[in-house]
Amino acid sequence: MMKFKPTENGFYGEFGGAFIPEMLYPNVKELQEKYLDIIYSDEFQKAFKDLLKDYVGRPTPLFYSSNLSALLGAQIYLKREDLNHTGAHKINNAIGQVLLAKKLNKKRIIAETGAGQHGVATATACALLNIECVIFMGEIDIQRQKPNVERMQMLGAKVVAATSGSKTLKDATNEAIREWINNPVDTHYVIGSVVGPHPFPDMVTRFQSIISEEIRVQLSEKTGNPDPDYVIACIGGGSNAIGAFYHFIDNGKTKLIAVEAGGEGVTSGKTAATIALGKKGIIHGSKTYLIQTNDGQIFEPHSISAGLDYPGIGPVHAYLHDKGSVEVVSVTDKEALDAAFQLTKLDGIMPALESAHALAHLTKMNLNKKDVVVVNLSGRGDKDMQTFQKHHSHEE
Ligand SMILES: *Cc1c(COP(=O)(O)O)cnc(C)c1O
Numbered sequence: 517m518m519k520f521k522p523t524e525n526g527f528y529g530e531f532g533g534a535f536i537p538e539m540l541y542p543n544v545k546e547l548q549e550k551y552l553d554i555i556y557s558d559e560f561q562k563a564f565k566d567l568l569k570d571y572v573g574r575p576t577p578l579f580y581s582s583n584l585s586a587l588l589g590a591q592i593y594l595k596r597e598d599l600n601h602t603g604a605h606k607i608n609n610a611i612g613q614v615l616l617a618k619k620l621n622k623k624r625i626i627a628e629t630g631a632g633q634h635g636v637a638t639a640t641a642c643a644l645l646n647i648e649c650v651i652f653m654g655e656i657d658i659q660r661q662k663p664n665v666e667r668m669q670m671l672g673a674k675v676v677a678a679t680s681g682s683k684t685l686k687d688a689t690n691e692a693i694r695e696w697i698n699n700p701v702d703t704h705y706v707i708g709s710v711v712g713p714h715p716f717p718d719m720v721t722r723f724q725s726i727i728s729e730e731i732r733v734q735l736s737e738k739t740g741n742p743d744p745d746y747v748i749a750c751i752g753g754g755s756n757a758i759g760a761f762y763h764f765i766d767n768g769k770t771k772l773i774a775v776e777a778g779g780e781g782v783t784s785g786k787t788a789a790t791i792a793l794g795k796k797g798i799i800h801g802s803k804t805y806l807i808q809t810n811d812g813q814i815f816e817p818h819s820i821s822a823g824l825d826y827p828g829i830g831p832v833h834a835y836l837h838d839k840g841s842v843e844v845v846s847v848t849d850k851e852a853l854d855a856a857f858q859l860t861k862l863d864g865i866m867p868a869l870e871s872a873h874a875l876a877h878l879t880k881m882n883l884n885k886k887d888v889v890v891v892n893l894s895g896r897g898d899k900d901m902q903t904f905q906k907h908h909s910h911e912e
Contacts, residue, residue, distance in 0.1 A: 520765050526714020526802075528835035534713035535798045539697040543705070544713055546620070551715050554619045555612070555722060567611050568726065571644065572601045574608075576727075578734035578890070583862045590883035593744070593890045595731055595760060598867065602637050604895030605724060605756045606708060610637035612723035614645050617704035624648045624699070627706040628692040630657055630685035631822030632664025633899070634708030639673035649673040652692040654684035661822070664899070682816055685826065689800055709753025710830030713801030717830050724759025731890055732763055739888060746881075748773045749892040750873040751844070752788075752823050754830035760892035766841055774833060775873045777819035778846035788817035790829040791837055791844040799828040805837075820849035820903065821869035823895070851876040853907050856897060868895035869903065 526532045526548075536544055554560055568574040576596045584592040597605040617625055625642050628651075629635030635651040642649035651668055655677040658665055668675050681687040696705045710717040710724075732742035747764055749757035751774040764770040779787035787793065787807075794805030799814065806828040807815035819825045836842040847855075852869055855876035860866045867875060871894045878891065897904065 520762065522714065522718050522832070526718065528832050529838065531804050531834040532714055532717060532802050532831035534801055535803065536713050536801050537697065539700075540693070540713075542700045543696060548715050550620065551616065551719050554616055555719070560615060560619065563615055564612055567615075568608065572607050572611065573599060574726065575730040575734070576600060578731060578738070580738065581863055584859070584878070587862070588878055588883055589885055590887040590889050592878070593735070593888070594865070595727060595890055595892045597727065597756065598865070598871070598893050598896035602640050603898065604633055604637070604868065605727065605759060606634050606637040607640065608726060608759070609708065609720050609723045609755060610634070610641040610706060613704070613706040613719070614638070614641040614647065617706070618645060618647065620704060622647070622704040623702040624650065625704055625706055626650045626652065626692050626695050627708065628652045628685065628688040629708065630654070630688070630825060631899070632657070632661040632668065633823060633895070635673070635675070636664055636667050636671070638706050638708070639668040639671035642673065643671045650695070651675050652678050652688040652695070654678045654682070654688045656683040657685065657688070657822075686814060693800070709755040709826075710758050710832055711753040711800055711802065711804075711826075711828060717802065717832055720755050721758045721762065721832060724755050725762035727756070727759035727892065728761060728763035731760070735888070735890070741888075743767055743769045744888040744890045745769070746771045746773060746887065746889040747892065748775065748874045748877055748889065750775045750777075750824060750870045750894060751829065751833065752777070752826050752870065753828070754833045756892055756894035758830065758832055760890070761842065765836065772836075772842045773877060774837075774842050774844045775877045776844060776846040777821060777824035777852075777873060778848040779818045779820070781848060782846055786818040788819040788825050788827070789846040790827065791833075792846055794829065802831045804831040804834045805829055820852060821873065821900070823868070823870040824873065845877055845880075847873045847876040853904075856900070856904065857908070860897070865893070866897035867893055868897050869900045870894055872897075
């Protein structure tokens with residue numbers, strides 16, 4: 517049941533599309549023409565669903581947190597994407613796209629990664645499905661994220677350093693696109709969020725929509741009603757958020773809240789709050805909001821969580837925000853850290869710093885005892901241990 521989708525050319529209102537160099541046209545066109553037929557074939561659906569169940573560990577639990585509920589005076593549920601294989605929602609999309617690439621007879625997978633989470637998810641899917649994997653990563657991120665680089669290499673992927681620009685995520689993305697242009701026939705580019713040219717935002721949305729599909733079934737079982745009053749998710753590019761929102765969009769009941777990374781504050785110059793600050797423009801092949809400097813260059817974003825450290829936002833979110841279907845708020849580094857420590861002590865669940873942004877917004881809401889709130893816990897916090905330790909010793 518996919519009631520919400522872009523136009524045939526990949527537009528959500530004025531956002532989206534496929535603004536790509538001509539050299540990329542054959543690859544993107546092939547995907548646009550084939551992705552829906554492949555994804556909705558019986559054979560693909562069976563292979564995908566079987567892997568989500570037996571390999572990823574879906575459905576992920578919907579946990580009623582009686583501790584948070586008592587503290588906040590509402591009915592709080594946590595969607596446990598942190599319990600997925602490799603520790604976050606990203607594996608849902610990586611498996612979907614690598615399966616698709618095999619159906620397209622591709623021999624090689626390339627991907628970009630910032631903190632390494634999408635790189636690890638993609639390298640994992642490639643190991644399982646036995647296909648060559650090359651991951652592009654900024655030179656600075658390679659130094660900052662050593663454990664994930666070693667994980668990717670152990671999984672059999674080749675990690676290539678992007679040495680241009682600021683040597684971080686957007687430069688890795690540029691390198692991956694360049695590589696794809698040079699290998700139009702045998703290579704598939706696995707984009708890690710609902711960004712990039714059409715059909716990537718729609719394709720990734722479809723793979724991640726399993727999250728809200730499961731929430732509806734699980735909430736029905738627990739409360740007798742599939743539709744909560746609120747769903748809250750953090751937003752970098754926007755894949756976990758659209759997955760958690762998808763089946764509730766414009767249902768007349770559920771308020772959808774996306775939480776951006778405020779960094780050190782929206783007006784501090786060290787932030788990744790795209791909707792709060794962004795202007796319309798084109799980034800990585802689609803029209804959306806992005807943070808720009810005064811002379812129109814892409815702004816170097818900052819967030820304590822590497823997964824939210826992106827200067828753009830998926831076009832679907834630009835559209836849903838402008839239309840009033842999703843409320844977008846922001847949370848600072850400090851607020852996210854506090855929320856991560858709180859949930860760890862309260863429930864024994866250590867969330868990813870990204871997910872902690874969604875949790876942090878809870879305390880700012882005006883909640884009623886009967887309100888049913890679902891927070892999408894997009895990933896687990898093991899990867900953030902160094903950051904947690906640094907700040908823990910400060911606090912004591
Ligand atoms: C990558 C990541 C995010 C941000 O990506 P989205 O596409 O916005 O979901 C959020 N949470 C975790 C745990 C991540 O690894």
